Amino acid sequence: MKVQSLSIPEKNPLPKVEIEDGEHVVGEFVGDGNGPTVLVIGSIHGNEPSGLLAMRRIAPELRKLEQQMKGRVFLIAGNTRALQAGVRYIDADLNRHWTPEIVDLNKPDSSIRTNRVEDIEQRELLRIFERVFITARDEVYALDLHSTSAESAPFAMIGDTLRNREFSRKFPATILLGIEEQLNSTILEYINNLGAVTLGFEAGEHGDKTAVENQEALIWLSIFNAGCLSKEQVDVEKHVTTLRNAMGDPRIIEIRHRHAITQADDFRMEPGYENFQPVRKGEVVAHDRNGEVKVKETGLMLMPLYQKLGDDGFFLGREISPFWLWLSKVVRKMGIPSIVHWLPGVTRDPFNAESLVVNTNIASIFPLQIFHLLGFRKRLWKSGRLVVSRRKHDTRSPFRNSDDQVTRRN
Numbered sequence: 165m166k167v168q169s170l171s172i173p174e175k176n177p178l179p180k181v182e183i184e185d186g187e188h189v190v191g192e193f194v195g196d197g198n199g200p201t202v203l204v205i206g207s208i209h210g211n212e213p214s215g216l217l218a219m220r221r222i223a224p225e226l227r228k229l230e231q232q233m234k235g236r237v238f239l240i241a242g243n244t245r246a247l248q249a250g251v252r253y254i255d256a257d258l259n260r261h262w263t264p265e266i267v268d269l270n271k272p273d274s275s276i277r278t279n280r281v282e283d284i285e286q287r288e289l290l291r292i293f294e295r296v297f298i299t300a301r302d303e304v305y306a307l308d309l310h311s312t313s314a315e316s317a318p319f320a321m322i323g324d325t326l327r328n329r330e331f332s333r334k335f336p337a338t339i340l341l342g343i344e345e346q347l348n349s350t351i352l353e354y355i356n357n358l359g360a361v362t363l364g365f366e367a368g369e370h371g372d373k374t375a376v377e378n379q380e381a382l383i384w385l386s387i388f389n390a391g392c393l394s395k396e397q398v399d400v401e402k403h404v405t406t407l408r409n410a411m412g413d414p415r416i417i418e419i420r421h422r423h424a425i426t427q428a429d430d431f432r433m434e435p436g437y438e439n440f441q442p443v444r445k446g447e448v449v450a451h452d453r454n455g456e457v458k459v460k461e462t463g464l465m466l467m468p469l470y471q472k473l474g475d476d477g478f479f480l481g482r483e484i485s486p487f488w489l490w491l492s493k494v495v496r497k498m499g500i501p502s503i504v505h506w507l508p509g510v511t512r513d514p515f516n517a518e519s520l521v522v523n524t525n526i527a528s529i530f531p532l533q534i535f536h537l538l539g540f541r542k543r544l545w546k547s548g549r550l551v552v553s554r555r556k557h558d559t560r561s562p563f564r565n566s567d568d569q570v571t572r573r574n
C-alpha cells in the first residue's frame with residue numbers, strides 16, 4: 165500500500181497523481197469477515213483524482229480500526245493508467261465498458277487478450293471483484309466516486325431499487341433517482357446486477373480541494389451506515405456537517421430525460437448553466453450541428469457538459485414527492501411488479517425476467533409514471549416494440565440468507 169503526503173491546491177490544476185499500472189488496491193480491511201462489505205471504487209475516470217486521493221487519506225485511519233471492524237472494506241482505484249495520464253480514459257470509457265459481451269471477453273478465465281488499455285484495466289478489476297463477491301457473507305454496499313467538469317454542488321445517484329433507496333436515504337444528500345437506468349454499461353450497473361446495493365457520488369468539480377473532502381465524508385458515512393464501524397469509531401457528526409454544508413437540504417430528484425450526444429453532433433452547451441438550475445420547456449440550452457437544442461419539459465438542468473469527452477449532453481430532472489416514494493415502496497413490497505404483465509398490452513419478455521414488452525397501441529393509456537412506480541425505468545425500442553426493464557435484486561439481497569433485516573428496517 166502506498167500512502168503519500170498530500171497537498172491539494174484550493175482549485176485547479178489537478179494534483180498530479182502517482183500510481184503504478186494496475187495498482188488498484190488502495191487498501192483492504194477485514195475485521196469480522198461475517199459482517200457486511202463496503203466496496204469503494206474511486207477514479208474510474210482518470211481525470212477525476214478526488215476519489216483516489218480521498219481513499220489514500222482514509223486508508224491509514226482504517227488500518228488502525230481494522231480489528232474493531234464488523235465486516236470488510238475494500239478501497240479500489242478505477243482506471244490506473246488514465247489516472248497517470250490525467251485523462252478521462254485512454255481507449256474507451258471504463259465507465260461504459262461493462263456490457264455482458266465486454267465483461268465476458270475480459271473475464272479472468274477468458275483466453276482472448278486485447279491490447280485496449282481499458283480491457284486490461286477491466287480484467288484487473290474483475291479479478292478483484294470476483295474475490296470480493298465470492299467471499300461475501302452479508303450485504304455488499306458499493307460506492308463509485310466521481311467529480312464533475314463544471315463547478316457543482318455534490319450529489320448522489322442511485323439505480324431504482326428499494327434496497328438502493330433505503331441505503332441512500334441514510335445520507336444527508338441530494339439524490340438523483342434513476343440515472344443509472346439512463347446510462348448503459350456503467351460499473352455500478354454491473355455491480356448492481358451482481359446483487360450489491362449501489363451508490364454513485366459526484367463530489368464537486370475535478371481538482372477542487374473540497375471534492376476530496378466530500379468524498380472522504382461520504383466514504384466514512386458509508387462505512388458507518390453499512391454497520392462496519394460504530395459512532396465511537398467514526399466522527400459521524402463531522403461528516404454529516406461536511407455533506408450538509410456542501411449540499412443543503414436532502415431531496416430526491418427523478419431523472420426524466422437524457423440528451424445523448426456523439427462526437428459528430430458538435431454539441432456545445434450554452435454558457436452559464438449550472439447543475440440543478442431550473443429550466444423551462446422550449447428553452448435553448450445548447451447548439452449542435454442541427455441548430456438549437458431546446459429542453460423538452462420544465463424541470464431542473466442536470467450535469468450540463470462543459471468538457472470535450474462524454475456522451476451525455478445534459479439531463480433533465482424533477483423533484484419527487486415523499487408520497488410517490490412511499491406508494492412505490494408499498495406496491496413493490498406487495499409484489500405488483502411481478503403481476504403487471506396481466507395488464508392489457510403488456511407481456512413478459514421471454515428473454516429477460518426483469519423486462520416487459522409493451523404494445524404501445526394498446527398500453528398507451530398507461531403513463532410512463534406507472535412503470536416508474538413499479539421500478540421499470542429502462543426503456544428500449546426493439547423491432548418496433550417498447551421494452552421496459554427494472555433492476556435486479558429490488559427488495560432482496562442475494563448475500564443474505566433471508567431478507568428479514570431489510571424488511572425490519574423498512
Ligand SMILES: [Zn+2]
Pocket residue numbers: 209212309310311
Ligand atoms: Zn466520472
